[in-house]
Amino acid sequence: MDWCQNQNGSFKSTDALCIAAEADEEELDFTKVDKPRPIERCKSCEVRSLSELSKVSENSSYSIDHLDKAASLQPKSGMNTPGSLVLDPQSHPIVSEGWEALMRSLVYFRGQRVGTIAAMDSSDEKINYDQVFVRDFVPSALAFLMKGEPEIVRNFILKTLRLQSWEKMIDKFHLAEGVMPASFKVLHDPVRNHETLIADFGESAIGRVAPIDSGFWWIILLRAYTKSTGDNSLAELPECQKGMRLILNLCLSEGFDTFPTLLCADGCCMIDRRMGVYGYPIEIQALFFMALRCALILLKEDAEGEEFRERITKRLHALSYHLRSYFWLDLKQLNNVYRFKTEEYSHTAVNKFNVIPDSLPDWIFDFMPLKGGYFIGNVSPARMDFRWFCLGNCIAILSSLATPEQSIAIMDLIESRWQELIGEMPLKVCYPALENHEWRIITGCDPKNTRWSYHNGGSWPGTQLRYTLESFI
Numbered sequence: 001m002d003w004c005q006n007q008n009g010s011f012k013s014t015d016a017l018c019i020a021a022e023a024d025e026e027e028l029d030f031t032k033v034d035k036p037r038p039i040e041r042c043k044s045c046e047v048r049s050l051s052e053l054s055k056v057s058e059n060s061s062y063s064i065d066h067l068d069k070a071a072s073l074q075p076k077s078g079m080n081t082p083g084s085l086v087l088d089p090q091s092h093p094i095v096s097e098g099w100e101a102l103m104r105s106l107v108y109f110r111g112q113r114v115g116t117i118a119a120m121d122s123s124d125e126k127i128n129y130d131q132v133f134v135r136d137f138v139p140s141a142l143a144f145l146m147k148g149e150p151e152i153v154r155n156f157i158l159k160t161l162r163l164q165s166w167e168k169m170i171d172k173f174h175l176a177e178g179v180m181p182a183s184f185k186v187l188h189d190p191v192r193n194h195e196t197l198i199a200d201f202g203e204s205a206i207g208r209v210a211p212i213d214s215g216f217w218w219i220i221l222l223r224a225y226t227k228s229t230g231d232n233s234l235a236e237l238p239e240c241q242k243g244m245r246l247i248l249n250l251c252l253s254e255g256f257d258t259f260p261t262l263l264c265a266d267g268c269c270m271i272d273r274r275m276g277v278y279g280y281p282i283e284i285q286a287l288f289f290m291a292l293r294c295a296l297i298l299l300k301e302d303a304e305g306e307e308f309r310e311r312i313t314k315r316l317h318a319l320s321y322h323l324r325s326y327f328w329l330d331l332k333q334l335n336n337v338y339r340f341k342t343e344e345y346s347h348t349a350v351n352k353f354n355v356i357p358d359s360l361p362d363w364i365f366d367f368m369p370l371k372g373g374y375f376i377g378n379v380s381p382a383r384m385d386f387r388w389f390c391l392g393n394c395i396a397i398l399s400s401l402a403t404p405e406q407s408i409a410i411m412d413l414i415e416s417r418w419q420e421l422i423g424e425m426p427l428k429v430c431y432p433a434l435e436n437h438e439w440r441i442i443t444g445c446d447p448k449n450t451r452w453s454y455h456n457g458g459s460w461p462g463t464q465l466r467y468t469l470e471s472f473i
Contacts, residue, residue: 102140106152107132109186110195113152114159116140118183128200131183134160134214135270141221145228153225154234160184160218161243163199170203178246180214182272207267207274212284215247216291223294235298244295245308251288252311260318261285270391271429271455276442279380282392285323286375290399292316323375323401326353329386330373330409334364337384354382361386363432367420372413373406377430388413388421388431425459433457 105116115132141153163184168175181199188195202210222244226235234240251262262285266278269287277283292312299305299312329337338360340351364386374393378385393410396402402410414421421428433451434442443449449456 102143105140107186109155109159109197112155114155114186115152115184128183128185128204131185131200132156133183134180134211135182135217138217138221142224145224150225150229150231153221157218157222157225157234157240159197160214161239163197164243164246166199166201168201168203170201170208175201175210176250178215178243178248178250179210180218180247182211182214205267205272207272209265209267209272211268211272212262212264213269213287215250216284216287219244219247219291219294219298220287223298226298236300240298241300241305244298245304247291248295248308248312252308252315260315260322262288273446273449273455274442274444275430275449275455276385276434277378279378279383279385282323282327282375282377282389283395285319285327286392286395286399286401289316289319289323289401290395292319293399320401323396324403324406326379327375328373328406329368329376331368331370333373334360334368353379353384355384356382359384367417367432369413369416371409372416373409374413375402375406375410390421390427390429427459428452428457429455429460430457 101120102116105120106113107115107117115137117130118133118136119129121129137156141156144150144152160180163181164178168179179201181201182205184197184199186195187198202208205211222235222240226232257263259280261280264278264281264284266274266276269277269281269283271277271281271283292315296309296312296316299309301309336350337355338357340355340357342351342354342356344351344354367388374388375396376384377387377389377392393402397407397410417431421431433439433453433456434449435451439445439449439451439456443456446456448454451457
């Protein structure tokens, strides 16, 4: 059962979110959804400073918008858009420094800009930080689009699409045709004066896990490019249409699943090391939802496209109901979980996943504010991961997976727990950090993911992606 708080802090007397989700099941058309209400948020120091200097907040209304309803940027120059004002190197010294770093990270292939490397790593052991990662390039791509430089984004989309068609094998096992690479790099042969692309589909990754999120980010970026430039020709290319269908066929195929969510291995997304995110992590589910909504707009209205559009619409209804009903947690729902009965065997069971109330962590009672809520990290049989994951919740707001009430509640929680989730740094990728015995068991004593480091509660500038996307759309 779902519950929702009003803006004044009082709880609704009915199962509002379940009713809304049931209404979705019957009435909601994902291609014609009204815009949700504007949501006020507490800005970080960096965003607040840039907003004040550029006067963007005085000249444009702020709203969390659906992708297919968002106000598009000017097609070509982008010089009069809010995004271009924010990214003006003259507006703030940190913007100038950021653009200089971005220019240094550019990767060229046969004279064309095709992406940016993951990190400017000066250490001797660079591992794979000198490669172009699909997920890592998305914030860079949005910056280039806002600045009116879409060519690098187009090149990136086409190059990764070509890599998708490669034969993919790990040991003696062939990966599915639709899998997108996690990353790629450019190899220079000085003798032959020739350049080639080398892709990593997971066969070289630390955990040997294929990236589930790469295909979703590719579709989302294709939609962003189309929306920003007004150029539909790229998305309408037969190759792009086929690439989308291959990705969608992977995640919409029928199997033994009883849930509309995607079953994932640990380390298949931004958290690409063992961190206990196996099962149905909220990051993948939110990206899945957002990619489906983008694909619904991008697919051509031909026979093949219509078939996938029907499958997407059905999945969106089921997915939104499932996530809003079972992944959502606020104080009222927390009290319900605390009083769950177990071993219920019937279609009318309240505790459908047989979650044991004793598994509730102690920290959750102090962390949950009176006003606010969030999508928890994972829900699977007898397991609820109550950790807060920033990217999954932010993408849930952007994609309208979260209802307007849930979106407000997420922002209320961030404001209420500002010191824990942000403090003086960028947003923490997750909260709380795993430590001591829990860290040893779940991460396998991973020295890179010690408490409050890297994926284990570390502060990532990339988790500010929500604010970047808001400026963009």
